Amino acid sequence: MNATSNPFHFKVGLFAAGTLLLVGVFLVYLLHARGVFEPTYRLNLAATSADGVAPGVPLVFSGIEIGSVASLGLNDDGGIVIRIELLQRNAKWLRQTSSFTLDKPLVGGAKIRVDSPDLKAEPLPDGSTMLLVTSDVSKEIPALVERVKAILANVEHLTRQDGEINATLANVKTVTDRMTGDYGVLEGILGSPEKARAVTDSLEKTRALVAKLDSLALRMDGMAAKTDSWLFDPNGVAEHTRESLVQVRHMLDDAQSSLKKADALMANAVDISANVKDGTQDIAKLRAEIDDAVRKANALVNEINKKWPFARDPEVKLP
């Protein structure tokens, strides 16, 4: 028999080649997936207890398995050494600052969690040893149960037959009963319909009072207008005051000129007495005092000028 007499050869050959190719590709992919083509990265974890750790326990980073426990044993000092193997491509998630935690959830298997807060930190070299911290939920449960028991006892005490909560609820019932009365919430707060009525009555009175105050305010407005005209009319009080003040100013000016004359007199007196050797000191003192008085009078006049500037400007400005 040769190939031409056997028409199946081509089809069977195609089938065999296709299947072998696909299976071969899958096997290569499988070897790649299992990391046969890349070096294995080893990590040692030191722990105080190997409880819950067994070969195959996954090493998890952000919820994704990146490696697993290969073996575990004791070192010479009796400490636990857990050897973890992972692929080189996954080793980049392990940093010098990484922390390793053994998680033992209530449901599901134990796993070792890696937390790398800083992925820019120095990478962890192959074969290094890190510390494994244990966070065991099941160990916290007894403590939790004790606390819950205490809380439940308190709740029981509070809700007993003659307890505070019952009394409070009875009071609340009384108040809410009153609230359903004619005066609603007001009655609930004040305790009886009579007191509530008194409050509403006084509110009514207040309203009447406010109305009266309104009318009073209107009248006050009228009075204020009248006072305005009384003060600032051309023949009003303000005009008279202005005139009186002008007179005061004149009087002060007169006082100033008289004082200037006295000053000149005193200067002459000093000249005369210059020849006289004795008694000069007394006169000098007198002169200083008079100077002082004159200065004060000047200051007074200036002050009045500042405060009553309308003497130079006869127009009165109303506020």
Add this chain to the structure above:
Amino acid sequence: MRFLEASIESLGAKITGWFAVGYGTFAFLGRALLLLLDRTTWNRATFDVVVKQVYFTAVQILHVFLGYALIISWLIVTIILSTAREFGLTEFAMEMTIRVLVLELLPFLTALFVALRSGSAINTEIALMRVNNELDALAHCKVPPMQFEFLPRLIGGVVSVVALASLAGLLALLLAYLSIYGLSMAGFEAFTRTVARIFDFRIVAGLAVKCALFGLAVTLIPVTAGLETPKKLFMVPVSVLRGMMRVFFAIVAIEVLSLALKYI
């Protein structure tokens, strides 16, 4: 008392029968394997018969088989995925799919498929050849039936079941990936991790051995059942019936054994 005696006797006869069948089957397998070691077996004529067997067992039904595998896989993947989503276990959906479909269901269904189509045909053919004295005639013409009729069928069966189960498994993997992650490479890394976790050496070797055993069961048992047929034409359907029952039991036994070895 007579009844008890009779039932014990019939039980003994049955057990002896099973042993005889089992012994006959394994003895036949031993002879076939020994023949395989013989250099003279490896000739062009035997190879041509093997090619013919592979063609009829696997290539001819390939499109039907792949369509059927596609539908089954799609259904199972969808069911697993929706159930996993409902219970919040989506992360296990891929692993579940691979374990259920690729490792167990598809090889089993492939074996059944090949048994029903080729196994029954082989059984009938051998039984008819025996009834019609063709086997004796072949032996008389110095054409040993073991080398040119039986051994090629066994090899063809093994090759076909292994190849078909592999193709169906790869198709199911592809379908599972597409169902879970869609047409994107986003899930490829997670998929690779899951595949790496499941397919360790033991599992792959176990899968290959299981498929080979399936292939052997669906051809070896029909051949031996056909050879046992008494030389009467009306015994041919009985022979096929017995052979197919044995094939079914053998397939289930292999599956149960593989599951037990894997998970217990």
